[in-house]
Amino acid sequence: MTTTSNMPSGWSRRSILKGGAALGAAGLTMPFMGKAFAQDNTLSFWQFYAPGGDVKPQVDWFVKMVADWNATQSEQVALEYVVGSEYIGGTKLATSFASGQGPDIFIISPGDFLRYYNGGVLQDLTPAIEEAARADFPESVIANRMVDGKIFGVPMEVEPMAFYYSVKAFEEAGLNENDVPTTWDQLLEVGKKLTTAERYGVLFETNPGYYQNFTWYPFMWQGGGEFQSAEGKSAFDSPATVQALKLWQDAVNSGAAPRQMLGGGGGDIVANLGSGYCAMQNVGIWGISAMDNNAPDVPYGIFKLPVPTGGKYVTVGGGWAFVANSKGKNPEAAAKFIAWALASMAPDSIQRVVDWCTVAKSDMPPRNSALTAGGDAFNKGNMGIFGTQIHPGTRAEPRVPPEVYKIISDAIQQTQLGGADPQATATAASQQLDAFLASYSGAPIL
Amino acid sequence: MTEITTTAASDRPAAIRLTTRQREAIAGVLFVAPDAIGLMLFIGLPMLLALGISVFEVDGFGGFKFVGLANYSKMWIDPLFWSSLRVTAQFTVMLVPLLYVTGLGLALLVQRTSKFNTVMRSMFFAPQMVSLVVVALVWQLMVVDKLGVLTRFAASIGLGGISFLGDPNLALFTVTLAAVWFLMGFYMLIFLGGLQDIPKEYYEAARIDGAGATQSFWFITLPLLRPTSFFVLLVSAVAAITGAQAFDLIYVMTRGGPANSTALLISYIYQQAFQYSAFGYAAALATLLVVLLMAVTVFFFLLTRGGRFDYE
């Protein structure tokens, strides 16, 4: 995708609109034009948590944040709730931006970063963030929200991937917590042992999408694989990539992993592990609160991603970030709001991050100070396993343009479910990647 | 509705005397006007705009660049476009005949008026009462690997280890079955309407001539149902190609997977527009879709002499 935002193009949105109106309904639409573009100055903040969300602590967190801001500032912020599935996979956000009226503040995942950045709608937040706060975000968390040393998004959470297992399934197979797999070979072997006529041993996401790619990257990284070399060429055709594709394929071919998920997919732990459909599931940190709230009678354990022979432990950390619309009503004020909310050294800003990751959700905090301030919340129990064992090896979710996402997604799908040869698939995907990267001119792919 | 009262008023002697023919024409135009204007404004105009966008590169954030036919030439070398076109064709070829046969079959089964059949009809139509998201979710549960009701049934007849939605060779067929299940009641209704138009005397006469049930079906029912058949085939073909119902089903059941085996053209358009913000390319793809549909419609209209669907 090329950066069209800086292009001196004669075709603006308005001229298209005018052209369109002239096509048929000039008389009807034109008089209302001015009115539609002249709204009040309240900054709209789109997200899928509040005020319409289902989880009360999350709603409260957002409502309180905005109320606190509005009480002291003249630029008011108003929460606008978008149904979650529609925010993430739907038309709503794209329609609002395409029609020239995107929200002033919104949240995005790393998977969407380049689409919005290359579209020229992300506001540089750096001027609003003090240097000490900037240093408070570890490189692994903030890097994929930065371009040329400037910050374009402030992460609200870090969600690392791990494995969950059913204690009951382990017992039935005569296994205990000491049999938790630490290598890929053990993972497949234990997976097979746990497989019965009614249950799958191990579960990886099977639905194509950004999420599937996200969960697959650590397996590629663990053997030292990358999809892009330092010179910006494709690095997809490597032994590490091939073995990662093969791991997922072997899991399905051996009968230990299913070809289809239940409920919301591989990220939905209650529908799969909770229902007994699988014994081990590759899920992120949100699985803790999902299981505790919706499947309290299903005992489970957590272990970090196993590694291949000669490989090195690494996992991937997802999570969303606050961003401001540079074409919004008051981008500077929006940037100030974001910095105040999540990226200031003031104690209430740090506490806000802690609260989001402990009270509202069960996530790792994106800031060192919040990790310290949270104390035991990030060190004890299941959260402690993430805090002490899983999170330290976290690498940020890659940000890729849609074209790159699709090439990798197709490679995973073709090998995992289509039965294609991993080596041949990696070679073909690598050629496609090279062809795309040669013509790509947006912000760096990370 | 001031225009219409005017028409009514013009029936009485007025300043300008109109011929019957003229009055009829004026009334016709005025009667059609509200719908014609509404359709033009809310469907025609947006469609023209959408098609107009196809000669631009659009970034989805207000950036436009005129690129001529570049979006169209891009299609020729886009393997995902060709794959989605192939999937759409396969889906249409499976869905249309299956719907025709099940719709007509069910209608014949319950056409006799009785209390029993009233209940049966309602049961066949019942799937229409729920949203496609619910349909998709329930089907997902019925065909899930290992545990689903249909998976177990398949295993019991020697098809163990089958994956209805996880096997690229089966997934589209499974989605088609779900779509047929959802839609069959609607087409049953249409066929029941058509069956009731066939004069009973024809069957009487045929019976007196010694024709059996099978012969009556082939020589009376089927030929006299031709208008209904045309309608059903046209509407179901349009539905299959636009992916009207399939889109939601597929989104929940497979997300277009596994390995793009259920990615319809409409899903690809949706993905390009809303997930990649490539509105220009999406518009070019949509244009192609409309051209395809036009071709299908013109074919049917030629076959039915201007959409009269009459049988003479």
Added chain:
Amino acid sequence: MSTNLSRSQANVVRLVWMLVAAVLAVMAIFPLLYMLSIAFKGPTEVFKSNLIPAKPVFDNFVYVLTEVPFWRYLINTFVISAVVTVVALFFHTMAGYALARLRFPGREVVFLAMFSTFLVSLPVIIVPLFILVRSMGMLNSYAGLIVPAVFNAFGIFLLRQYYLSLPKELEEAAVIDGAGYWRISTSVILPLSRPIIAALAILFFLANWNSFLWPLTVASDQNLWVVQVAIANFKSQYAASWNYTMAASTIVAVPMLVLFVIFQRQIMDSIKTSGLKG
């Protein structure tokens, strides 16, 4: 062949016929039983494939009806569906009648143009339509939810086919009496089209009752939500409360099913796809 024998044969055939119909009908509603079953299951039991809930609970219905302003969404949906249905039928009967019976220049072209809008699906036009509706100042309003939903070529088409099938003599008499077309349309044609209007009313109402994409796009104000948007909201980023989804869907489906059972006779009698009797 004695008549007695053929009568008993006919009875056997009829019985077999009924049996086949009954088996198929049970198969047809089988997936819906799953919906009903999940509506009575607790969150951990949802994805077990047992059809009879092990521990049936009523909590899901209670949650949907008390924790969420579901009544409000039901009322919104009812009002929108009802208004769309009434207005659409008013316009469509006029248009259908004119297209079937009144001769005016360009009639065939208009019909073809109208029919061609049937080929356009919403995702393809949603961005320009959104811009259009916004520029008309109808975002976040009942008008925005209702007006664009009124216009639908499918209904016009079915009405036209129905009017083609009515005998011409009825209105010819009225024309000779010197009645205007508005009067013919309201006092001769409309009463005759009661069955088709009943049928289309159900179909239109049903379509709007379950509509999702447009209401979602045009109304972000939660007070304007329709039931399908509210149901979609039971799904969060990674998981979904399918038990609530199914309970809500059951609540939404039941009135439609009742309506259909009541009116199915009219529906059957009136769907005309041919111009056979005309």
